[in-house]
Amino acid sequence: QPRDTSLFSSSMVLWFTFLSCLKEVIPLFCPDVCECHDETLICTNRGLKSVPQPPQGLSSAARALSLGGNFITHLSPGDFCNYPALKELSLQYNSIQTISSKTFVPLTELKELYLGNNLLSSLENKTHVSRDTFYGLNSLIKLRLDGNVLSTIPDGAFVTLGNLGYLHLEKNNIRSLWRNPFRGLGKLRYLNLSKNNISLERGNPFRHLKSLSELQLSENRIVSLREGAFRWLTELTTLSLSHNTISDLDHNTFQGLTQLRSLALDSNNITVISQRLFSPVKQIQDIDLSRNAISEVQINWIDCELDGLWAKRAMQFFFVSERTNERKKTGLFQALLKTNFVEIKQTGRDTLLLLYNVVLLHHVGNLNA
Secondary structure (H helix, E strand, C coil), rough: CCHHHHHHHHHHHHHHHHHHHHHCCCCCCCCCCEEEEECCCCCCCCCCCCCCCCCHHHCCCCCCECCCCCCCCEECCCCCCCCCCCCCEEEECCCCCCEEECCCCCCCCCCEEEEECCCCCCCCCCCCCCCCCCCCCCCCEEEEECCCCEEEECCCCCCCCCCCCEEEEECCCCCEECCCCCCCCCCCCCEEECCCCCCCCCCCCCCCCCCCCEEEEECCCEEECCCCCCCCCCCCCCEECCCCCCCCECCCCCCCCCHHHHHHEECCCCCEEECCCCCCCCCEEEEEECCCCCEECCCCCCCCHHHEEEEEEEEECCCCCCCCCCCCCCCCCCHHHHHHEEEEEEECCCCCCCEEEEEEECCCCEECC
């Protein structure tokens, strides 16, 4: 008899252990309208007008929640209280117009937030999106707001996102970036502002982005670039300014870009490359100037010296015919590389002039090609 009791007790212990493990393995409490796989809740294209909740108000241990392709128009406090373990939240391709203050406070572990392709028009007006909308997202690394209808980024809009590394704001209607729109984003590495209506005529919008590595500003309305427009971006390696209407480049435009390696200036209205324009970019490897109206190039090759030591340096200049859009190698101007000043004249819009992959051996006061 005592032996039977012992066996029964052991069986009960094993049973309760199994139930405990089962609870840890499947704690998703999946909403009826969603599909659940491992730690992911898939609720895409379900015709939803609000955020679905777990049954009986239980907290879900889901790590990812996908709500894309629905008809959600508003996000409010309480929507995510039952999803405290989320690390990834996708709300893309809804019709979100408003997000209430502190909606995301419960999501302290969230790493990625996708709000692209909605109808958000402001990050300032409290009737749309307030400045503390992102309050509580201390762990957030990636934020997508692309494909909305934002017209401005107010001062300190992202100040609570101190760990943010990637920010997508492309394909909006942003016109002004004057004041401190990126204050608090000291760890941001990637910023995409392409396909907006930005002019960069005033203000110093990039002054707080000390860790930025890549900046995309293509397809905006930039006509000219002021002196030192990017001087705070000392870690920047990639800068795209293509497909604007830039015609005027101050000789100190690229001041401070000591780590820049790739610069895209193609498809603008640039006519003159001034003598010291690229002097600050000591690490540059690729400059794309195709599809411009360049008639004069002034380059002081001595400015390419590296710490007064013999060095090899490769630089690519693309002056490409609008008609052929073709890139070819050429041995032109080898003799002129002996001088400190090169002036090149184009005779027509279809003149193909390509000074490609020039390797320089230089020393203080001397230049040998």
